[in-house]
Amino acid sequence: MPDFATPPISPFAIRFDAEAATLSPEGPTLERRMSDLEGLFADHDAWQAAVADGDPVVYRVQSSPVPEADRELPQSITTIERGTTAGECWMTKGHQHPNHQGEIYLALHGTGGLLMFDGDRVEWLDMTPGTIGYIPPGWAHRSVNVGDEPYSFLAVYPGGAGHDYGWVLEHGMGNRIHRTGDGFALRPYSA
Numbered sequence: 001m002p003d004f005a006t007p008p009i010s011p012f013a014i015r016f017d018a019e020a021a022t023l024s025p026e027g028p029t030l031e032r033r034m035s036d037l038e039g040l041f042a043d044h045d046a047w048q049a050a051v052a053d054g055d056p057v058v059y060r061v062q063s064s065p066v067p068e069a070d071r072e073l074p075q076s077i078t079t080i081e082r083g084t085t086a087g088e089c090w091m092t093k094g095h096q097h098p099n100h101q102g103e104i105y106l107a108l109h110g111t112g113g114l115l116m117f118d119g120d121r122v123e124w125l126d127m128t129p130g131t132i133g134y135i136p137p138g139w140a141h142r143s144v145n146v147g148d149e150p151y152s153f154l155a156v157y158p159g160g161a162g163h164d165y166g167w168v169l170e171h172g173m174g175n176r177i178h179r180t181g182d183g184f185a186l187r188p189y190s191a
């Protein structure tokens with residue numbers, strides 16, 4: 001499996017294939033299965049049943065070789081499979097940057113959304129191919145697949161930003177995203 005490069009890194013070109021949703025050269029690929037999303041779906045029994053029933057891959061993150069190290073600027077492509085758990089759309093875990101730094105996402109394929117929460121205000125951005133979603137410092141962020149096919153997006157973020165998953169478990173994300181007969185709906189977090 002490819003590794004991250006070790007700083008100091010010499011300048012290099014990264015081939016971005018938006019159609020194939022790939023970065024080349026490749027760094028590591030992270031796979032998140034249903035079991036990795038413990039405590040995040042509202043219906044714990046449905047989550048547990050999905051884990052028992054094959055523990056499906058919910059999303060994959062393919063990185064370039066640029067590491068998550070201070071002052072570096074890593075990139076990755078995340079692909080979230082289509083699916084729901086008790087009606088809740090499949091999504092990333094979501095995280096806060098512990099030292100509050102911004103980030104951008106560029107939607108590549110499928111239909112998704114970017115849910116952001118600062119502990120008080122909640123924001124939702126529709127993400128369709130070509131949309132850049134800007135995540136300001138201090139906003140926890142989660143991507144959601146609300147469409148009928150896999151949803152892919154490119155992320156570019158400060159390497160020292162970090163991932164605080166505990167913040168999301170403690171504070172929630174403000175809303176939950178449910179599939180409905182004709183699309184999707186944002187519902188209060190407790191629902």
Ligand SMILES: O=P(O)(O)OC[C@H]1O[C@](O)(CO)[C@@H](O)[C@@H]1O
Binds near residue numbers: 092094142
């Ligand atoms: O870290 P999470 O919440 O599982 O989400 C994965 C996504 O977030 C990132 O860590 C960037 O914020 C990417 O690598 C990937 O797009």
